[in-house]
Amino acid sequence: MMSDTPEMVKKVFAIFVVGILIIGFFMVFTQMPKGNEVNVNNTVSRFYVMKDVDHATQMLDKGTYFNKDMVPLRNDVPYTPITFGKSSNLEDGAANVVTSIVVDYRGFDTLGEVTVLFLAASGVMLVLHGEKRKIPKKKIAPSEIMYVGTRIAFAVIFLFGIYVFIHGHLTPGGGFPGGAIIASGILGLFLGRQGYSPNKAGLTVFESLSGMAYVIIGIIGLVGEKSFLANFLPTGTIGDLFSAGFIALIYIAIGMKVGSELSAVTNAMIVDTEED
Amino acid sequence: MVDFLQNWVYLTGAMALVGIGLYIVLTNTNIFRIIVGLNIIDSGTNLFIVTIAWHPKSVMPIYTATNNLVVNGHVISADPLPQSLVLTAIVIGLGTTALALAIAVKIYQKYGTLDVRKIKEGDR
């Protein structure tokens, strides 16, 4: 960064900056509340976990939610117990609370996050544009075991990725790791065969369509439920596969999008790395 | 008491990672190493965020047949909101890394070096 300063001055400066930052953080940590009580109960997450946001909103509309000192009465909102496998027609049906926040309560964040990844992939293609794949001069014949092995492994990995994002609302995982798993399967194909290249146009179409599907799901919510990215499907019994309304749809779109995007990034980076 | 200390262990680890990453970014001139530093800062940030969402007595925020998140009207799971923010931060970190690497590769092709100082000299 600083080109003219000698090495030693730079190191001392760096240690100084890092030291100030860390001392500041530790001074702050001593002030953070850490008692015996889990402090989730003082945050908005309490209602996400109890799936009771509607109730809390009604209290807020009546003006009883914030008291005179502006401390929200987060412990006073009554709750209905949720039993796994029995409670049904909740406001949000996902058993995995993190998923319900990511896709439902704060779904707009996730739309932005998908966009960030999409832009990064587009940026990689913009920056690396104009590179041609060089035909390798001496072809190393791929080992038969490697070739067959990666193809079998790809099938397994692909199915596992799909499993991960379809069950995103029940088990840990979801669209992003699912897509990344599929992309790593495709990475395996690159290793298994020299000169392998996925269908680039197909990846682009897939990527665009799944991204558009996400936004269109949002617009269906706007038309049907009067609010962008609102859930328009019924929520079944918590813990069932078909229980979380539109969460599964969105996670399928995200999974396909992330998978094709990361494959496209890998492809763009790997072009030209064959030996020359 | 041990549980309380445990929180500090994680926080110390997170801050150490952020410090190490920042040190790498500030002192190195090799572009790839700077990107390594940015990645380590990201890991430290994520660890920090997940740590402040956690409490020694908490359970994971997923309803299963045996895992009940609300006991006596009190939520006992780890805070799911920061966890969902971390998911976002991880994906954004990957995007930044990929773009930075693409720019670095292009820089190497155009300048023939990865050293920040030599790139500056090349521009003059």
Place this chain on the structure above:
Amino acid sequence: MKTYNLAALLVGVPLLMAFSIPLFGFISKQLAKWITVLTLGFEFFFGLYIFLWHIYPFNVIMGNWLPPFGENLYIGPFATVLIILISFVGLMISIYNLWSANHGDVVHFALLFLMFVGGSIGLVSTGDIFNIFIFMEITGISSFALAAYGPERRALGGAFKYLVVSSIGSTLYLFGVLLIYTQLGTLNIAEIAARISQTTSGLLTFAGILLVAGLAVEAELFPFNGWVPDTYTGAVNPVSATLSGIGSVGGVYVLFRILMTVFGKDGNFVSTYGNIDLMALVAILGSATVVIGELSALVQKNVKKMLAYSSMAQMGLVAIGFSIGSKMGSYAGVFQLVNHSIAKAMMFLILGIIVSFGIGEHIEDMKGLWYKSPFLTVTFTIGSLSLLGLPLFGGFWSKFALVDASIQRGGWYDFVIAIVLFASVVEAFYYLRIVGYMFTSKPTSTDKIKVSISPAVPIVAFSILIIAIGVFPQIVGGISWNAAHELTDKMGGYVLNVIPTIVGH
């Protein structure tokens, strides 16, 4: 609480179009650029509709979860004026791009440009402190890629520097957000703003410093703006215009939304909670930015680098205006932001046309431009005169308001008068030097520069707007005044419009 959920299309339509641009790109590259123009035209007219039919202020609820539980967009007067500004500048630059963006991967360039503008619109309208981080990353990542675009290799170094500084900045911002979350347990700006005084002050101060440090990168304030000259000089001219005219607008908006609405303590003059008055801190940083930026611009021989440093200095003036903390100061800040954005974007575009005809960027190369192209010379002069604040041009009113506000504030803010005068004198010196070169020296060759229609449209539109604002300042003045009201009266102007039942101080 007024809601108007259809305005979610302000963010939804650019996203949908951006996702579909690769498909249109299969048909034709020109079509991809036209999609950008059409989408930004939609944004601009939607913004005008919100403004002229006076629909603002309203909320947009996402997913039927009311704030503070879900995410919302809050579009008040400040957001309205910035949405119109951003989409107008974006629309104009996209028309310019029809002519200028020709080499390389045009489809992805159009896509990233569209999402840069769309992300900035989301950034100024969102009502959630973490959502701001997301939109900062959207604008950030697209601008890194845009800055690296172009035939020249110096673009890459600038883009990489911007990337490193900006990702460290956004990490600091994220730390600040999470520290506030540990105390208040919410991410909604309105609820944080109402309850900010409940936090421990040490933590609040530290979080505030982290947030300011993170946001100052985008807002081009002093210790964090080392990337500005390299990136602006390296990028192709439309991209420099975009970064200067749109990117910095979003950065300043978020900085003062955080400082004045979230951290702000109402009074005669807005100050912040915590051990340090962050408004005063930003005033000092802004003054340093003005002085350093203007002096660096003065010694530059490269016109593009001069514009980059001048852009830095102008953002410093904007920051000073807001940080005075009074209604008049915020008015001056908003007004100055509008003027700077329009004039600087126009001048980068003009420079782009000049450079494309094989004339260099050096100040000597501007000699005798009048004989080659009177059109470009006149419009460049209009931009310069507006920036240095001559009467009858837009910049005059904002600098006038800035001086007025600092006189009202009094005390040690008197030095702002000196800084504004200093800035005007220095700007007059280096801009009039270029203009003088353009008019006086007769060049050896007088090949006429023929400007085709698509780059001429934005330049004509920008210069007409500058003169219109100069003659009728009430075009921008009225809504700027409303925006200043929104910023200085945080409960009535912002918080109660989002959560009506929350109890005030």
Place this chain on the structure above:
Amino acid sequence: MITLFSTLLVILIVAGGFVAVFSKKLLSSVISMGLVSLGVSGLFFFLQAPDVAITEAAIGAGLSTAIFIIAMKKIQKGGTSDDE
């Protein structure tokens, strides 16, 4: 028991970070960065965040490191030291 194990993991992660700082070879720096990510994802599991753990393992530790190594191979500097 878990306490002891996770403390050890934190120490390992910080040690990995120091390897990334002081190693002469770029490749070992990158590999130790991947190990840091992997260790952090293990910590996420102890911190009751299985979602984050899976995502960090797949994206942070897996794909990031892979893209890194592809990019390094692209500039043919895989094994050499980075004194250029």
